Amino acid sequence: MTQQRKLNNGIRIVMEKMPAYRSVSIGVWVRVGSMYENRQNNGMAHVIEHMMFKGTSHRTAADIANEMTAIGGNMDAFTCKDCTCYYAKTLDIYAEQALDILGDMMCNSLFDEKELKKELGVILEEIDMYEDSPEDLVHEHLQMAVWEDHPLGYLISGEKDVVSGFTREKLMKFFEKFYVGENIVISVAGHFDEEAMMSWISRCFGEIPQGCRSYSGCAPIFKPVLWTREKDIEQNHICLAFDCCTVLSDERYVMTVANNLLGGNMNSRLFMKIRDELGLTYAIYSYGSSYEQSGLFQIYAAMQPSQTKQVMDGIFEEISRVIRNGVSESELKIAIQQIEAELILGYESSYNRMSGLGKSLLIRDRAVPLEEDLSRIQQVTAEEVRQFFEKYLRREQCGAAIVGNTHFD
Numbered sequence: 001m002t003q004q005r006k007l008n009n010g011i012r013i014v015m016e017k018m019p020a021y022r023s024v025s026i027g028v029w030v031r032v033g034s035m036y037e038n039r040q041n042n043g044m045a046h047v048i049e050h051m052m053f054k055g056t057s058h059r060t061a062a063d064i065a066n067e068m069t070a071i072g073g074n075m076d077a078f079t080c081k082d083c084t085c086y087y088a089k090t091l092d093i094y095a096e097q098a099l100d101i102l103g104d105m106m107c108n109s110l111f112d113e114k115e116l117k118k119e120l121g122v123i124l125e126e127i128d129m130y131e132d133s134p135e136d137l138v139h140e141h142l143q144m145a146v147w148e149d150h151p152l153g154y155l156i157s158g159e160k161d162v163v164s165g166f167t168r169e170k171l172m173k174f175f176e177k178f179y180v181g182e183n184i185v186i187s188v189a190g191h192f193d194e195e196a197m198m199s200w201i202s203r204c205f206g207e208i209p210q211g212c213r214s215y216s217g218c219a220p221i222f223k224p225v226l227w228t229r230e231k232d233i234e235q236n237h238i239c240l241a242f243d244c245c246t247v248l249s250d251e252r253y254v255m256t257v258a259n260n261l262l263g264g265n266m267n268s269r270l271f272m273k274i275r276d277e278l279g280l281t282y283a284i285y286s287y288g289s290s291y292e293q294s295g296l297f298q299i300y301a302a303m304q305p306s307q308t309k310q311v312m313d314g315i316f317e318e319i320s321r322v323i324r325n326g327v328s329e330s331e332l333k334i335a336i337q338q339i340e341a342e343l344i345l346g347y348e349s350s351y352n353r354m355s356g357l358g359k360s361l362l363i364r365d366r367a368v369p370l371e372e373d374l375s376r377i378q379q380v381t382a383e384e385v386r387q388f389f390e391k392y393l394r395r396e397q398c399g400a401a402i403v404g405n406t407h408f409d
Contacts, residue, residue: 001017002016002367003015003194004361004367005198007201007205007206008206009180009206009210010180010184011186011205012186012361014185014186014358015192015194016188016353016357017190017192018190018353021092021191021350022091022092022191023089023091023092023190023191023350024089024092024095024098026088026098026099026102026188027087027188027354028085028102028106028184028185028205029085029185029186029358029359029361029362030084030085030086030179031082031083031183031362031363032083032178032179032183032214033045033079033081034046034079034080034154035082035154036178036214037151037158038151041166041170042155042158042162042163043155043158043163044174045079045174046123046156046158047116047120048084048171048174048175049077049084049086051109051115051116051171052077052086054111054112054119055109055112055115056107056110057108058104059104068098071090071091072094073088073089073091073098074088074089075088075098075101075102081154082216083363085355085359088102089351092190092192095192095197095200096200099200099201100204102204106179106205106208107204107207107208111175116166120163120166124160124163127159127160127163134231134233134237134302134404135302137229137403138237138238138402139298140155142227142239142241142298142401143241145401146243146296147220147294150220152293178214180210180212182210182212183211183213184205184208186205186358187354187358187361187367189351189353189354189357190350216292219294220293222294224399225400226400226402227399227401227402228403229401231403231404235302235303235304236302236304236403236405236406237301237404238300238311238312238402238403239299239300239400239401240300240312240398240399240400241298241399241400242393242394242397242398242399243294243296243397244288244290244294244295244296245392246292246294247291247295247363248292249290249295251388252295253377254380255297255388256288256339256377257335257336257377258297258385258389259287259288260335261322261332261335262286262299262318262319262322263285263286263299264286265338268286269322270284270285270315270318273314273318274311274314274315278310278314280307280314281301281311283300283301283302284300284301285299285300286299286300292363297393305404312400316395319389319393322389323389323390323393326383326385326386327382327385329382332381336377339377340378343370343373343374343377344370344374347370356368
């Protein structure tokens, strides 16, 4: 049973007990990511995420790491386009200690200038790593191209020339704007006492200022452009992108089923046709990304440069086949059963349950229970899937990125 509470400073809490467990997962979700940035501060949400582990007024960076290790726990963080999450997983008897560390990081991080200089060096190396990965490059730069000049298209890590100029003063100004109660959700899943948990959360996070909620702004205009990067590598890496539904739209359930059928697993249409039957590629898959203002449906493949056009033609032929003929009821049933199994098995993890509830409440303003997601997936029809393909996955509405030998026939 999911419970929701709220602190006086606006922080929302969502909790779900899992009595059979001995572990507890805790997430602090902040409504800030690259989509809330501008050209002058792009990458700052990611830098702050790094700096939160570099020491507080009560703990050094080593103290933070050593204390979590001492209780046999795991603590980490990640930054997305639409949120930043700090999380811990530990035994139930150490939940208070984990919360104390997370609260200390949120309330008392120093953002020391010397530590910042060192960490910026690490992050600049991280940005270079993306440049060395053709698969990462083709995904990231396609989003930048189709969402040109819109924050949704910004790199989460930021651009090197911008990130290298960040100062403590700039970070503090950004932090004070976004790290406020109205922008924060705390999610808890596992074995815990609800009243004790609320007491700990209130003590550790109650002093965070209330502030104002972040709003995502206007939707981007999708541009079906071609972006290329010549690179001396063995394979070509391609990514196709289509304008798609938002995270708030009910179409996201149809998208989930459509993705499973087209390229979401090893028995999907693209995998079976392009890889197994034609032998044109080793790696091919699809996925959807939905945000408040917009979304993308993307298809990735890697192949020999001479086979690039053949692979792209094969992808669009499979899409056209669905638009013309639809999908069979048996194919639809298998896809839905696969999605159901993935959701149910995933929710047997306290971390996955904490993550699903936390992000749902932060982005969609309600903690959507597993049962509701399952019910909505089960209601998707074959005709809805066909209409989804027809509405969104048209060749003339497609953006594309290619990294490798861009002079293929």
